[in-house]
Amino acid sequence: MPSPASTLRAADQIAYLDQAASSDPGRRYKRQLLTALDLRPGHTVLDVGCGPGTDLPAMAVAVGGDGAVLGIDHDPEMVEQARHRTAAYPQVSVRSGDAHALPCDDASVDRARTDRVLQHLADPGQAVAELRRVVRPGGLVALADPDWDTLAIDAVDTATSRAYARFIVSDVVRNADIGRQLGRLLADAGFEVVAVDATVAMFRDYDEAEAVLRMPAVARHAWQSGALDEASARSWLASLTDGPFLAAVTFFTAIGRVPKPRASARASET
Numbered sequence: 243m244p245s246p247a248s249t250l251r252a253a254d255q256i257a258y259l260d261q262a263a264s265s266d267p268g269r270r271y272k273r274q275l276l277t278a279l280d281l282r283p284g285h286t287v288l289d290v291g292c293g294p295g296t297d298l299p300a301m302a303v304a305v306g307g308d309g310a311v312l313g314i315d316h317d318p319e320m321v322e323q324a325r326h327r328t329a330a331y332p333q334v335s336v337r338s339g340d341a342h343a344l345p346c347d348d349a350s351v352d353r354a355r356t357d358r359v360l361q362h363l364a365d366p367g368q369a370v371a372e373l374r375r376v377v378r379p380g381g382l383v384a385l386a387d388p389d390w391d392t393l394a395i396d397a398v399d400t401a402t403s404r405a406y407a408r409f410i411v412s413d414v415v416r417n418a419d420i421g422r423q424l425g426r427l428l429a430d431a432g433f434e435v436v437a438v439d440a441t442v443a444m445f446r447d448y449d450e451a452e453a454v455l456r457m458p459a460v461a462r463h464a465w466q467s468g469a470l471d472e473a474s475a476r477s478w479l480a481s482l483t484d485g486p487f488l489a490a491v492t493f494f495t496a497i498g499r500v501p502k503p504r505a506s507a508r509a510s511e512t
């Protein structure tokens with residue numbers, strides 16, 4: 243889920259994304275997002291920042307053989323992996339492209355989504371404006387991103403928990419508080435905001451959390467860069483596996499619709 247993944251090499255990132263998607267919180271919000279997109283047979287749907295293609299097969303099934311699913315990612319290794327994983331679905335194509343300048347015509351898709359992509363982008367507002375450009379009037383867009391500024395990890399050493407969370411916000415994730423902004427980004431781009439939801443991704447099992455949060459790797463990164471004291475961080479890490487564990491982060495989703503032109507506006511155009 244997070245972008246503690248940004249500390250990983252490509253193959254590890256793919257494994258990381260698979261683990262995050264198969265965690266309980268991951269499966270839950272992905273199911274909700276798919277339902278909210280309201281895909282119908284024959285739809286054309288765009289997945290911007292599709293990664294290794296995790297969600298493309300489910301969308302391919304939903305739009306059927308008469309529909310089309312287009313995955314876009316700027317990372318060639320993700321594109322290759324997504325193509326490999328969707329080879330059995332002729333309605334899926336995967337292209338290399340940048341979320342800030344989508345390789346798609348205006349009003350050419352019925353649905354579009356970004357899933358944990360905006361947190362990484364140089365200009366999330368531009369990416370949402372691009373979604374507005376390519377989705378047809380009446381079409382829907384779904385955005386999902388965590389808000390790392392809400393990360394809470396329980397430990398007796400709360401000072402290190404706080405310093406660790408601050409490090410993620412300031413040094414690890416580019417747009418750490420993007421989650422809370424999703425509805426505003428949709429409105430600013432000219433979408434009608436249909437829904438904004440927040441859920442808590444909570445982990446009470448250290449191993450499940452570790453698959454997503456990568457605490458030792460991020461903590462090492464933090465002490466190497468001087469953001470955490472190494473001895474305190476090591477004993478904080480050890481304490482996390484010693485007794486009940488709890489970590490939680492708020493995860494946001496937002497659904498937008500492209501307004502249809504009003505009848506009077508349409509009449510005056512003809």
Ligand SMILES: C[S@@+](CC[C@H](N)C(=O)[O-])C[C@H]1O[C@@H](n2cnc3c(N)ncnc32)[C@H](O)[C@@H]1O
Pocket residue numbers: 243247259263290291292293294296297314315316317320339340341342356357358359362363
């Ligand atoms: C956290 S992963 C999420 C992947 C996928 N959406 C999922 O839910 O499994 C973020 C993805 O966004 C892609 N990405 C980051 N910046 C991008 C950009 N400017 N244009 C296109 N893709 C981008 C990354 O290569 C990565 O595959």
